[in-house]
Amino acid sequence: MDASFPLPVFTGDAPLYQQLYRHIAGAIQSGALFPGEKLPSKRRMCALAGVSMSTVETAYSLLAAEGYVLAKPRSGYVCAHLLPPIPAAPPPVDVPPPPEPSRWAYDCSTSAVDTSAFPFSSWARITKEAVYENPGLLQRGHPQGDQPLRAALAGLLAQYRGVRCSPEQVVVGAGADYLLSLLLQLLPEQRAVALEDPGYPAAYAAAALHGRQALPIPVDGEGMNPDALECSGAGLAYVTPSHQFPLGVTMPAGRRSRLLHWAASQPGRFLIEDDYDSEFRYASRPIPALQGLDRAGRVVYMGTFSRSIAPAIRVAYMILPPPLLERYRRTFSHGACTVSRFEQESLRRFIAQGLYGRHLRRTGNLYRKKCALFTGALSAIPGASVSGAGAGLHFLLTLPRYSEGELVERAACQSIRVHPLSRYCHAVPPIPSTVVLGFAGLSEEELGQAAERLGRAWK
Amino acid sequence: MDASFPLPVFTGDAPLYQQLYRHIAGAIQSGALFPGEKLPSKRRMCALAGVSMSTVETAYSLLAAEGYVLAKPRSGYVCAHLLPPIPAAPPPVDVPPPPEPSRWAYDCSTSAVDTSAFPFSSWARITKEAVYENPGLLQRGHPQGDQPLRAALAGLLAQYRGVRCSPEQVVVGAGADYLLSLLLQLLPEQRAVALEDPGYPAAYAAAALHGRQALPIPVDGEGMNPDALECSGAGLAYVTPSHQFPLGVTMPAGRRSRLLHWAASQPGRFLIEDDYDSEFRYASRPIPALQGLDRAGRVVYMGTFSRSIAPAIRVAYMILPPPLLERYRRTFSHGACTVSRFEQESLRRFIAQGLYGRHLRRTGNLYRKKCALFTGALSAIPGASVSGAGAGLHFLLTLPRYSEGELVERAACQSIRVHPLSRYCHAVPPIPSTVVLGFAGLSEEELGQAAERLGRAWK
Numbered sequence: 001m002d003a004s005f006p007l008p009v010f011t012g013d014a015p016l017y018q019q020l021y022r023h024i025a026g027a028i029q030s031g032a033l034f035p036g037e038k039l040p041s042k043r044r045m046c047a048l049a050g051v052s053m054s055t056v057e058t059a060y061s062l063l064a065a066e067g068y069v070l071a072k073p074r075s076g077y078v079c080a081h082l083l084p085p086i087p088a089a090p091p092p093v094d095v096p097p098p099p100e101p102s103r104w105a106y107d108c109s110t111s112a113v114d115t116s117a118f119p120f121s122s123w124a125r126i127t128k129e130a131v132y133e134n135p136g137l138l139q140r141g142h143p144q145g146d147q148p149l150r151a152a153l154a155g156l157l158a159q160y161r162g163v164r165c166s167p168e169q170v171v172v173g174a175g176a177d178y179l180l181s182l183l184l185q186l187l188p189e190q191r192a193v194a195l196e197d198p199g200y201p202a203a204y205a206a207a208a209l210h211g212r213q214a215l216p217i218p219v220d221g222e223g224m225n226p227d228a229l230e231c232s233g234a235g236l237a238y239v240t241p242s243h244q245f246p247l248g249v250t251m252p253a254g255r256r257s258r259l260l261h262w263a264a265s266q267p268g269r270f271l272i273e274d275d276y277d278s279e280f281r282y283a284s285r286p287i288p289a290l291q292g293l294d295r296a297g298r299v300v301y302m303g304t305f306s307r308s309i310a311p312a313i314r315v316a317y318m319i320l321p322p323p324l325l326e327r328y329r330r331t332f333s334h335g336a337c338t339v340s341r342f343e344q345e346s347l348r349r350f351i352a353q354g355l356y357g358r359h360l361r362r363t364g365n366l367y368r369k370k371c372a373l374f375t376g377a378l379s380a381i382p383g384a385s386v387s388g389a390g391a392g393l394h395f396l397l398t399l400p401r402y403s404e405g406e407l408v409e410r411a412a413c414q415s416i417r418v419h420p421l422s423r424y425c426h427a428v429p430p431i432p433s434t435v436v437l438g439f440a441g442l443s444e445e446e447l448g449q450a451a452e453r454l455g456r457a458w459k
Numbered sequence: 460m461d462a463s464f465p466l467p468v469f470t471g472d473a474p475l476y477q478q479l480y481r482h483i484a485g486a487i488q489s490g491a492l493f494p495g496e497k498l499p500s501k502r503r504m505c506a507l508a509g510v511s512m513s514t515v516e517t518a519y520s521l522l523a524a525e526g527y528v529l530a531k532p533r534s535g536y537v538c539a540h541l542l543p544p545i546p547a548a549p550p551p552v553d554v555p556p557p558p559e560p561s562r563w564a565y566d567c568s569t570s571a572v573d574t575s576a577f578p579f580s581s582w583a584r585i586t587k588e589a590v591y592e593n594p595g596l597l598q599r600g601h602p603q604g605d606q607p608l609r610a611a612l613a614g615l616l617a618q619y620r621g622v623r624c625s626p627e628q629v630v631v632g633a634g635a636d637y638l639l640s641l642l643l644q645l646l647p648e649q650r651a652v653a654l655e656d657p658g659y660p661a662a663y664a665a666a667a668l669h670g671r672q673a674l675p676i677p678v679d680g681e682g683m684n685p686d687a688l689e690c691s692g693a694g695l696a697y698v699t700p701s702h703q704f705p706l707g708v709t710m711p712a713g714r715r716s717r718l719l720h721w722a723a724s725q726p727g728r729f730l731i732e733d734d735y736d737s738e739f740r741y742a743s744r745p746i747p748a749l750q751g752l753d754r755a756g757r758v759v760y761m762g763t764f765s766r767s768i769a770p771a772i773r774v775a776y777m778i779l780p781p782p783l784l785e786r787y788r789r790t791f792s793h794g795a796c797t798v799s800r801f802e803q804e805s806l807r808r809f810i811a812q813g814l815y816g817r818h819l820r821r822t823g824n825l826y827r828k829k830c831a832l833f834t835g836a837l838s839a840i841p842g843a844s845v846s847g848a849g850a851g852l853h854f855l856l857t858l859p860r861y862s863e864g865e866l867v868e869r870a871a872c873q874s875i876r877v878h879p880l881s882r883y884c885h886a887v888p889p890i891p892s893t894v895v896l897g898f899a900g901l902s903e904e905e906l907g908q909a910a911e912r913l914g915r916a917w918k
Contacts, residue, residue: 132583251526314796
C-alpha cells in the first residue's frame with residue numbers, strides 16, 4: 001500500500017498540515033483512494049512525506065473531523081465512502097456587470113438630495129460619541145428600535161406633522177421599502193392593495209413581491225380618487241397626501257376626510273400614509289398628516305430620513321395603530337431591529353441637540369431657492385408649464401409641442417436625464433407631453449446650466 | 460353674518476395665525492360653519508378678531524391650501540363641503556407594554572455575545588473617519604452594498620471559510636433574517652422549505668411569514684437527514700452545516716456531498732447554508748463551507764457579524780449563485796441597500812486594518828476558555844453529559860434524572876434562564892431531559908457562579 005500511496009508535493013505557500021490534508025482529501029474525492037482503504041499510520045506518514053508528527057496529526061484529525069476518513073479502533077484511519085464528485089456544471093452564465101455609473105452630465109431623476117449642507121463634522125463627532133459613550137448598545141436592542149429614538153421621533157412628528165402617537169407605536173427600520181414589506185407581511189388578509197396611479201414604483205414592486213394584486217386608482221387634482229377606491233374593493237390603500245408622487249398634488253381637507261371615512265366604514269380597512277418628503281414645502285405651511293386626523297385607528301404613518309438627511313442614512317419609521325401594533329408584536333417580537341443601535345443613537349443625538357431642526361431649515365431654504373430657480377428658468381421656455389412644485393424635491397413640466405418621448409430624447413441628446421411621466425403610470429393614460437424633473441441633487445449653478453440646455457433641447 | 464361668526468379666544472401659546480386657522484377649521488369640521496357659508500372678508504376679520512392683516516392672510520391661505528375653504532372670484536372665501544367628522548372609535552385597546560428587561564440573574568439564552576473585548580476606541584475612531592473622509596457616501600449606494608465592502612467580504616470568506624465567489628455575488632443586508640426574507644421573495648416557485656428539526660426558530664418564522672410550507676427534516680448525528688429531505692419533495696433546504704443550531708453537530712464531508720448531490724440532481728433545487736457562528740471553533744480547525752464544494756451553483760451562503768462582532772452591528776451577507784444573482788438584479792435593482800453606507804465603510808476599514816482578524820482571535824480565545832470552563836463545571840454534575848460544544852456559542856446538556864421541564868424550572872428557581880430543547884423541535888421528539896445553554900454573554904466569573912447554582916438546582 002505504502003508504495004502506491006499518492007504522496008503530496010509540498011510548495012512554499014500554505015502550512016504543511018493543510019497541504020497534506022488537502023492532498024489526501026482530494027485523492028479521496030477523485031477516487032485515487034478507495035472507500036475502506038487504509039491511510040498509512042501516522043508514524044509511517046511522517047517518514048513517507050518527510051514531515052513532523054504534529055503535521056500529520058493535524059492533517060489526520062482534520063480529515064476525520066470532516067468525515068473524509070474514519071478512525072477505526074486498532075486499525076488506524078480508513079477512507080470513508082463518498083459519493084462521486086458532482087460533475088462541474090456548464091460554466092455559469094456570466095455574472096452581469098454592475099449597473100453603470102451615471103453617464104449623464106445632469107441627472108434630474110428624483111432620488112438624489114443635496115449633501116452640501118450636511119453637517120459632516122457634527123455627524124462625525126456625534127457618531128464617535130454614540131459609540132464611545134454607550135458600550136451597552138452592542139447587545140441586542142428592542143425589535144422596534146430603541147426607546148429613546150422612538151420617543152424623539154414621536155416628539156418630532158407631533159411637532160412638525162401633527163402626528164399623534166406614543167413611542168410604543170413607533171417601528172424603526174432600514175428604509176421605507178423595508179417597512180412597507182414588513183407591513184404587507186403583517187396584513188396577510190389583504191390580497192389586494194389600492195395604489196396611486198400614477199404612483200411610487202417601489203409600492204407597486206412591494207405589492208408584486210408579496211404576491212398582492214396591485215389595484216391602480218386614478219389620482220385627480222386632489223389625490224387618490226375616493227369613488228374609484230370604493231369601487232376597487234380593496235381593503236388597503238397606499239397614499240402620499242402631502243405631495244403626491246409623482247404629480248405633486250397636495251390632498252385637501254375634504255379629500256382627506258373622504259379617505260378616512262372610507263377606512264373607518266368597514267372593519268379591517270387601513271390607509272398607509274407615506275409622508276416621504278413632507279419636510280419640504282414652499283407654497284404654504286406644511287399640512288398636518290392624515291394620521292393626526294384619524295380617530296378610528298386606521299392609518300399607518302410612514303416617513304424616512306432618506307430625503308431630509310441623506311439616502312445613505314437608512315432610517316425610516318412607521319406609526320402603527322394599536323390593533324396592528326399588537327399583531328406586529330405577536331409576529332415580529334423575535335426579530336432584531338434592522339438599524340444599527342449606534343446609528344439609532346447618533347440620530348437621536350442629532351435630533352436632541354437641535355442639529356436636525358437646523359439642518360431642515362437650512363436645506364429647506366436651499367431647496368426653495370433651487371426650486372424657484374429651476375422652475376423659473378424652465379417656465380421661460382415658450383409653451384412650457386410647471387406643476388406640483390409647491391413642495392418636495394421634484395415637479396412636472398408639460399410642453400405640448402413635443403411628445404413625452406421626444407421631450408425625454410431631446411433632453412438626453414443634451415446629456416440630461418429626465419423621467420417620462422408614463423414611467424409611473426399603470427391603468428391611467430399619462431398627462432401628454434409631460435416629464436418629471438428632480439432638482440435636489442444638482443447645485444444652483446448646474447441647475448442654471450441644465451435649464452439653459454433644456455431650453456435649447458425643447459425650443 | 461358677522462354678528463354670528465364664532466370668534467376665536469386667543470391664548471399665549473401658539474402664533475396668532477395658527478390659532479385663527481385652527482379655530483375656523485374646527486368650526487367647519489364641527490358644523491358650526493356651513494358648507495357654502497362665506498368667511499368675513501380679510502379686512503373685516505382683522506377688525507373682528509383684532510389681529511393684523513398678515514395674520515388673517517396667513518390663516519386664510521392655510522385654510523384654502525388644506526381645502527377647508529374655497530377662494531371664489533369676487534366673493535371671497537366660502538366654506539367647503541366636508542363629510543361629518545368620524546365618530547371617535549371606542550378607546551383603542553391598550554398598547555401592550557414593551558417586553559420586560561431580563562429578570563434573570565444569569566441569562567444562558569443563545570443570542571448574547573461577549574462585548575468586553577470589543578475595541579471601542581478603534582471602532583469609534585474608524586466610524587468618525589468613515590464619515591469625515593467620505594462625503595460621497597451620503598448619496599445612494601449600490602443596492603447590493605458598496606463594492607469595496609463586498610470585495611473585502613469575498614476575500615475574508617475565501618480565506619476563513621473556503622467560499623469561492625466574486626464580489627459581484629455578494630449581497631449585504633441588515634441582518635440574516637432580512638436576507639432570508641429577501642431570498643424567499645426571490646424564490647416564489649418554492650412553495651415549501653425543508654428546515655432542520657430541531658432548528659433555528661427564525662427560519663421557521665420566515666417561512667410562515669412568506670406563506671411557505673415548513674417541512675421539518677430530522678437532524679441526526681451528521682446534520683439534516685438526506686433521505687428524509689429527498690422524500691419531503693422540497694426544492695429548497697436550509698441547513699447549518701458548521702455547527703447545527705441547536706444540536707451543535709458538524710456535518711461531515713460525506714453528508715455534505717450527499718446534500719450537494721441532492722441539490723444538483725434536479726433543476727431549480729437550492730441549499731441555503733447559514734454559517735451563523737462558524738467563526739468560533741474549539742475542537743478542530745474550521746471546516747470549509749459547503750459553498751466552496753458546490754460545482755453546480757446551487758448553494759446560497761449566508762453569514763453575519765451579529766455574533767463575530769455584536770448583535771448591534773446589523774450587517775449580514777449572502778453569496779448568490781449566478782442564476783439567483785441575475786434574478787436578484789431583475790427584482791431588486793431599484794432598491795437601496797439596507798445598511799448605512801457609513802457603517803459599511805466602517806466595517807470595511809475594520810477588516811482592512813486587520814482589526815477584525817485580531818478581534819476574532821481575541822474573542823475566539825475568550826469563548827474557548829468560557830466554553831471549557833462552563834462545560835467542565837457542568838460535567839461535574841453527576842449524570843450530566845454535554846454535547847455540541849466543539850464550536851459556536853452554545854451547547855446541549857442532558858441530565859436523565861430530570862425531565863426537560865424540571866431542568867428548566869429548577870434552573871429558573873436559581874434565577875438562571877436556560878432554553879428547553881423542545882423549543883426548537885417540530886415534528887421530531889426532543890432528546891429527553893435536555894436543555895440548550897448559551898455562555899457567550901456571561902463573564903467567566905458569572906459562568907462559575909451560574910455553574911455552581913445549576914449544580915445545586917440539578918443535584
